Amino acid sequence: MKELHQQTRAAHPPIIRPTGGRPLTTPIYHGHLFAYEDGEALAAAFAEPAQESGYFYGRYGNPTVRTFERALADLEGGCDGLATGSGMAAIATVLMAMLRTGDHVIAQSSLYGGTYALLHDLADRWGLELTHVSGEDPEQVRAALRPRTRMLYLETITNPVTQVADLPALAAVARQAGVPVVVDNTLATPVLCRPLEHGADVVVHSATKYISGHSDAVAGAVVCADPQVHRRIWNQLLISGGTLDPTSAWLCTRGLATLHMRVRRQSENALFLARRLAEHPAVERVHYPGLESHPQHATARRLLDGGFGGLLSVDLVGGREAGRVFAESLRLVQLAVSLGGTKTMVMHPASTSHRELDADALAAAGIGAGTVRFAVGVEHPEDLWSDLEQALAKV
Numbered sequence: 001m002k003e004l005h006q007q008t009r010a011a012h013p014p015i016i017r018p019t020g021g022r023p024l025t026t027p028i029y030h031g032h033l034f035a036y037e038d039g040e041a042l043a044a045a046f047a048e049p050a051q052e053s054g055y056f057y058g059r060y061g062n063p064t065v066r067t068f069e070r071a072l073a074d075l076e077g078g079c080d081g082l083a084t085g086s087g088m089a090a091i092a093t094v095l096m097a098m099l100r101t102g103d104h105v106i107a108q109s110s111l112y113g114g115t116y117a118l119l120h121d122l123a124d125r126w127g128l129e130l131t132h133v134s135g136e137d138p139e140q141v142r143a144a145l146r147p148r149t150r151m152l153y154l155e156t157i158t159n160p161v162t163q164v165a166d167l168p169a170l171a172a173v174a175r176q177a178g179v180p181v182v183v184d185n186t187l188a189t190p191v192l193c194r195p196l197e198h199g200a201d202v203v204v205h206s207a208t209k210y211i212s213g214h215s216d217a218v219a220g221a222v223v224c225a226d227p228q229v230h231r232r233i234w235n236q237l238l239i240s241g242g243t244l245d246p247t248s249a250w251l252c253t254r255g256l257a258t259l260h261m262r263v264r265r266q267s268e269n270a271l272f273l274a275r276r277l278a279e280h281p282a283v284e285r286v287h288y289p290g291l292e293s294h295p296q297h298a299t300a301r302r303l304l305d306g307g308f309g310g311l312l313s314v315d316l317v318g319g320r321e322a323g324r325v326f327a328e329s330l331r332l333v334q335l336a337v338s339l340g341g342t343k344t345m346v347m348h349p350a351s352t353s354h355r356e357l358d359a360d361a362l363a364a365a366g367i368g369a370g371t372v373r374f375a376v377g378v379e380h381p382e383d384l385w386s387d388l389e390q391a392l393a394k395v
Helices: 006-011 039-045 063-076 087-098 113-126 138-144 167-176 227-240 246-257 259-278 297-303 319-329 359-365 381-392
Strands: 080-084 104-108 129-133 149-155 181-184 202-205 220-224 283-287 311-316 345-347 371-375
Touching: 063 080, 063 220, 063 246, 080 087, 080 227, 087 113, 087 149, 087 181, 087 202, 087 220, 087 227, 104 113, 113 129, 129 138, 138 167, 149 167, 167 181, 220 227, 246 259, 259 283, 259 311, 259 381, 311 319, 319 371, 319 381
Parallel strands: 104 129, 104 149, 149 181, 181 202
Antiparallel strands: 080 220, 202 220, 283 311, 311 371, 345 371
8 A cells, every 4th residue: 555645545544354352342334335356246245135244335234233133133033123214214114015005904093193194194195095993802803804904003002002902812813814913012122022922923113212222313123023024125125215324223232232121120110100190189090001900901911021111191180281281390300202211201192293193093092182191211210209299289
């Protein structure tokens, strides 16, 4: 290199490959281009999902991103995974990969607002046919099946009313009919539930939430049970371009290391608060599957392993205005959207995450005008209760 001009040498710095010791944490490969000596090897890399010897362009694969994909797939018990730029990118990629114009989808009534909006957008533009079911009764799924049914879409725990889908029973009906099952496992995480073990074909995550776990990354993920389905979704991801950046992938991989500790602590805190809230006169109803009063408590005990999740919702006496006063009176708990981070947050779903739903759809999802949602963090539970108690006193 010494014989080259300075400006040329500046454009071609040495690339150091570690020898001897090995890194204990995942390296961040910011570079999205990889050079080849062999033209045929480069051409072959275009044809397959990226492997350790096949990286050439960031949209097709990146070593840091690949580490996260494989790590999450291992936790979920899948054959392989894909990382996306957001949770909605993961959901959109799966839907576009697995559905065509005129197909029929059976989906839960109580879905995340973004998913609900996307399905109905595809219904308007693609002629997709939709049937909503409760998520509790397998006979509803059986009755909804049609010759063009191509997907059963469920959520392990729904947001914000924490309905728990009976995954084994519902998936069994779909499998008998040859219908693929897609499950959003964001709120349960593989710590509490692994839907592939209960008959699901594809699992999606908003890794922005519990997976990354520190409110500092936006990411999504897909985990597949079958390599052919994985390949199909990978092809769609290449076309749509919703890939994940290496830094966010690194943050998600870092989050996996503490996922078990965080999710179990958040579940413990949420159960503590749910029990206290259920006894308070300003609270009309508490939505939390860890309570015996929850309609799917028995299902949750059977399906969830080691906790009931860190999300809970309440309906306050006094409706929407009571919810506003309560949320604005909190001091420790933050008024903010999203969930899964270390800090406890509160929000009003009807005006934020589920604003796309009309009054009938909100009612079908079990969301009231006064429903307030908590994303419980890892703080000491007594500190959280003190804050909630002083705010409830002002309602």
